[in-house]
Amino acid sequence: MSDPAKRITPELFKDLLARLGGSYPSVMGIEPLEITDVYSLGRIVVDEQHLHPGGLVHGGAWCGLGDTVAAWQTFRHVPEGHNFTTIEMKLNAFGPAGPGDEILARAETMHRGRSTHVIEVRMSRGERLLANLIVTQFVIAP
Numbered sequence: 746m747s748d749p750a751k752r753i754t755p756e757l758f759k760d761l762l763a764r765l766g767g768s769y770p771s772v773m774g775i776e777p778l779e780i781t782d783v784y785s786l787g788r789i790v791v792d793e794q795h796l797h798p799g800g801l802v803h804g805g806a807w808c809g810l811g812d813t814v815a816a817w818q819t820f821r822h823v824p825e826g827h828n829f830t831t832i833e834m835k836l837n838a839f840g841p842a843g844p845g846d847e848i849l850a851r852a853e854t855m856h857r858g859r860s861t862h863v864i865e866v867r868m869s870r871g872e873r874l875l876a877n878l879i880v881t882q883f884v885i886a887p
Contacts, residue, residue, distance in 0.1 A: 754780055769809060769813070772794075773789065773794065773809050773810070776788050776789070781821075784818065785814050785815070785851070786814070786850070786852075787810065787814040787817065787849075787850050788847055788848060788849050789806075789810055789847075789850075790846070790847050791843060791844055791845060791846045791847075791848060792844060796843070801841045801842065801843055802843070802846075802848070804838070807836055807838060807868065807876045807878065810850050811834070811836070811852070811868060812834060812866075812880055813850075815852045815864040815878070815880040817852065818852040818854055819854075823884055824884075826887040828885045828887075829882040829884050830883055830885065832861075832881050832883045834880045836876060837877045837878075839876060839877070840870075841875070848868050848869070849868065850866050850867070851868075852864050853865055858884075860884050863879065863880070863881050864882065865877065865878070865880075
């Protein structure tokens with residue numbers, strides 16, 4: 746693999762999450778499924794740690810899942826040696842999810858500039874769109 750972006754794979758993040766142990770994505774059970782130049786796909790299976798007191802997925806869990814999957818897409822496209830951080834996100838939730846539900850999150854880049862990337866993350870259960878997150882990343886040069 747001569748293209749540095751091709752090293753950004755689900756296996757890389759699975760290994761990294763296993764080594765970090767207590768990182769946010771690993772604690773939340775966020776699993777990488779696919780990472781390509783076009784999209785990133787991840788999932789959670791909802792359990793008690795994802796819920797608000799009313800028993801449905803907490804807004805922070807939606808944001809955490811979406812921001813993590815958006816980060817995988819951003820990693821795939823930032824120049825080697827660069828880093829990034831989330832500077833803005835906006836969540837719209839359209840439907841509930843509860844314990845045992847599998848939520849898939851698919852991230853696609855909407856804008857890729859020198860200093861910012863904007864990623865849309867669509868989160869669904871089966872065919873039903875449950876939430877949409879727009880994430881803006883600030884690209885940090887070495």
